[in-house]
Amino acid sequence: MLGGTQIVWMGLTSLEARLKTATARAIGPLASALYQEGRSIMAESVQICPHDTGYLRSTAHVAPPVVTGLAVMVQLSFGASYALAVHEILDNFHEPPTMAKYLEIPMLARMPFLAENVSRRMAAGYAI
Numbered sequence: 034m035l036g037g038t039q040i041v042w043m044g045l046t047s048l049e050a051r052l053k054t055a056t057a058r059a060i061g062p063l064a065s066a067l068y069q070e071g072r073s074i075m076a077e078s079v080q081i082c083p084h085d086t087g088y089l090r091s092t093a094h095v096a097p098p099v100v101t102g103l104a105v106m107v108q109l110s111f112g113a114s115y116a117l118a119v120h121e122i123l124d125n126f127h128e129p130p131t132m133a134k135y136l137e138i139p140m141l142a143r144m145p146f147l148a149e150n151v152s153r154r155m156a157a158g159y160a161i
Contacts, residue, residue, distance in 0.1 A: 056103065059155070060100055060103070060105065062155045062158060063105050063151065063155060064098035064100055064105045064107075065098070065154075065155075065158065066150075066151045066152075066154035066155045066158070067098055067105055067107045067151060068095065068097065068098050068107050069154050070107075070143070070147065070150055070151055070154065071095045071107040071108075071109050072095050073143075074109060074139050074140055074143055075093050075094075075095050075109050075136075075139075077139035077142075078093065078109070078135050078136045078138075078139045078140075079093050080130070081130055081131055081132055081135045081138065081139070082111070082131060082135040082136075083119055083127045083128075083131040083132075083133075083135065084131060088113055089111060089113045089115070089116060089119060092111050092112035092113045092116065093109075093110075093111055094109070094110050094111070094112055095107065095108075095109050096108040096109075096110070109136060109140070110136075111136065119133065119135075120133060120134060120135060120136060120137070121133065121134075
């Protein structure tokens with residue numbers, strides 16, 4: 034009892050059920066929004082990816098979302114066998130605007146805005 038006022042929690046089970054339902058309904062839109070964001074990041078990455086033959090750029094891939102419980106993963110990758118070396122060797126010359134770290138740079142640039150971008154994408158496409 035607080036200053037003559039009594040607070041009674043009623044319907045906690047109902048609240049818990051509603052929160053579980055809302056969370057379950059949000060997973061699909063979240064996965065879709067993360068996938069869209071991944072595709073957008075990859076589009077930026079391809080623009081700065083070295084392209085001597087064009088093969089490296091052609092192997093750019095954004096995997097469909099993988100949902101495990103409440104976790105959603107979207108993987109961005111380049112499938113060329115030499116992709117990691119081109120990405121990581123900073124001393125190699127790349128004709129501007131191409132560069133090493135061609136996937137990492139766009140990803141890190143987006144990180145401060147990721148939650149906002151995903152939230153905006155979810156709100157634009159789905160009623161939660």
